[in-house]
Amino acid sequence: MDFAALRDSMVASLQHDTKGVVEAEPVGRAMRSVPRHAFLDEGHRSYMDQAFEHRGTTVLAPSMAGRLLESLAIESDDSVLVVGAGVGYTVAVLAEIVGPKRVHAVDITRSLVIDARRNLHNAGYDAVLVDCRDGASGLPEYAPYDRILVEAAAVRPPDALVRQLAPGGRLVMPTGTGDQRLLAFEAGRAVRDFGDVGFAPLLVEGEQADAIERNRTRREDVERASKAAERRRGWEREWIDWESQDY
Known part of the structure; x- marks a missing residue:
């Protein structure tokens, strides 16, 4: 199966006027390079524009992943933190843009951390650091970050993440409870609104899918x-x- 051709077709559809969620550089180029099928057990279906479920979490559809990545306004020399590593796909796309050693990721679910590490290794991005952490606490050991991407919703950006953002940096996350908006924050305030989204809430310890008791x-x-x-x-x-x- 020609996965490269499927990637080209996937990105072309995301760039087409009917969707228009991805630009050619740098996100489009990176998505054409990252083998999405290495992060999902779905074969050719990995390149369809649909979401999948994995260990109690949602693997974002390519169009939603593209929206998140474009909203970061990523640059090639940025240091990046991803909160909510999931299976590692969006982490890999960022690693393709800035280099694996400049990308750090956390996830509160240990089984997902293990999966993300394995997937990133198999896809050639094993230099990315993925740790099991409460996402609201971030990863202060490697701060500050030029870009922080939160793949879970909260009413406002957690204070710890705001403190870990470099001067002039950008934090992107879904905000709100019922009605959510994808917002970009700079210097502690919202600067861009990228429209409606629907994400699961940012979890705290005890709520992750593989916890002994999820409901606190x-x-x-x-x-x-x-x-x-x-x-x-x-x-x-x-x-x-x-x-x-x-x-």
Whole structure:
């Protein structure tokens, strides 16, 4: 199967006036080079303009990935942080533009970090650093970053990410809860609106797909109920214990 031809066709459709989400340079050129099928078990379907599900997360459709990448206004010497590495595809496109050693990525889901590392290695971008972190905390060890891309929604950019942005840098992320907008932030304020989007929320520890208990409220309720039971004394404790026995 000629995957190079499929990539050319995919990018041509994204550049066509009917979509117009990708420019020839540098994003279009990079998307023509990155083997998208190395990041998905979908063969030729990897180059269709559709999203896929993987380990509880959404692998963005090429048109949405293109919108995100173009909104960054990336330059060849930029240092980049991606929050929400996923399977690693958008990370690889950025690595194609600025070089793998200038791209860092984090994801809160450990199984996705493992997958992204493997996929990036197989695609020839193994110099990218991918770490398992809470995305809202970023990766301060390698800050500042000229560009930060957040592939998850929040009401506003997390303070830690804003602090990790270099002077003159740009942070792009979906903002809002119900109705979301893709916004670019510079110097702590929104400077560009790239339209409607629909992304999953930025997760915190305990909410990731491979956590032992994803729903924090449920987990906390169970813990509180257990502590309350331990505080009971006398006949009340004996009565509740008797009721809970299975005869």
